[in-house]
Amino acid sequence: MADLKSIGNSIGAQFRGLSGRHPGQWPLVPRLACALGVFAGVIGAGWVAYWTGQLEELERGEQEEQKLRDEYKNKVAQAINLDALRKQKEQVGEYVATLEKQLPSKAEMDALLSDINQAGLGRGLQFELFKPGQVVVKDYYAELPISIRVSGSYHDIGAFTGDIANLPRIVTLNNLNLVTGKDTLTLDAVAKTFRYLDAEEISAQRKASGGKKPEAKGDKK
Numbered sequence: 657m658a659d660l661k662s663i664g665n666s667i668g669a670q671f672r673g674l675s676g677r678h679p680g681q682w683p684l685v686p687r688l689a690c691a692l693g694v695f696a697g698v699i700g701a702g703w704v705a706y707w708t709g710q711l712e713e714l715e716r717g718e719q720e721e722q723k724l725r726d727e728y729k730n731k732v733a734q735a736i737n738l739d740a741l742r743k744q745k746e747q748v749g750e751y752v753a754t755l756e757k758q759l760p761s762k763a764e765m766d767a768l769l770s771d772i773n774q775a776g777l778g779r780g781l782q783f784e785l786f787k788p789g790q791v792v793v794k795d796y797y798a799e800l801p802i803s804i805r806v807s808g809s810y811h812d813i814g815a816f817t818g819d820i821a822n823l824p825r826i827v828t829l830n831n832l833n834l835v836t837g838k839d840t841l842t843l844d845a846v847a848k849t850f851r852y853l854d855a856e857e858i859s860a861q862r863k864a865s866g867g868k869k870p871e872a873k874g875d876k877k
Contacts, residue, residue, distance in 0.1 A: 765800065765851055768825050772802065772847060775819040781808035784842070793853065793860075801830075802847040807840045816843075826850055 734741065769788065776783055785805035792799040806816065813834075820827050826849065833844040 764825075765849075768823075768827070768849055769802070771823055771825070772804075772820065772827060772849075775823070776804075776806050776816055779808065779812040779816045779819065781806040781812055781816055785844075789846075796853070797850050798853055800849050800851065802849070803845075804847055805842060805844050807837070807842045810841055813841055813843050820847065 773783065773786060783804070783806055785803055787803045789801040789803060792801070806813065808816075817829060820829060828848045830846045830848055831844075835842040835844070
């Protein structure tokens with residue numbers, strides 16, 4: 657303890673009386689302390705002014721590297737599964753083509769309306785209302801609602817709804833309401849069918865959407 661106290665006193669003595677003296681004339685310990693302080697200041701200034709930016713750039717580079725690695729892995733996986741993906745694309749194309757065939761053109765709508773009417777008459781139903789509504793033009797197709805009211809037996813009305821579902825063109829029955837009478841049932845419904853847009857309608861939709869042409873029948877990416 658005496659040696660440590662003596663060393664401490666010796667070091668403390670070297671820091672006394674430094675005021676007014678040139679640093680080059682300071683004792684060894686104060687000069688070393690000053691040098692360490694300058695060194696620490698330089699390190700701190702370098703960290704703030706230079707190394708921080710370099711470390712941030714390094715971190716961004718590491719993130720970009722990881723992103724590129726992930727993209728590479730995804731592309732390798734896609735390349736390995738390319739044949740399967742092509743086959744899936746063909747299957748989807750065939751499915752879409754099948755659905756497209758269920759949508760009539762504008763010229764075929766009259767025949768479809770006749771098919772709906774014949775489906776009811778063929779089941780012995782009495783049409784009290786068959787009124788096509790206003791065509792609603794969507795982005796890629798047009799929707800035609802038809803208000804219908806038919807009367808007949810329970811089984812005939814059920815068979816009629818089945819016939820509508822089995823038509824070669826897409827027809828849906830909406831807002832169904834059954835009213836029982838003395839000897840018959842009355843079905844109120846809105847039948848909706850859909851068709852492709854014609855060239856004029858596609859042009860109008862393209863203008864309405866700011867020049868972007870909606871996909872219609874036969875369009876390919």
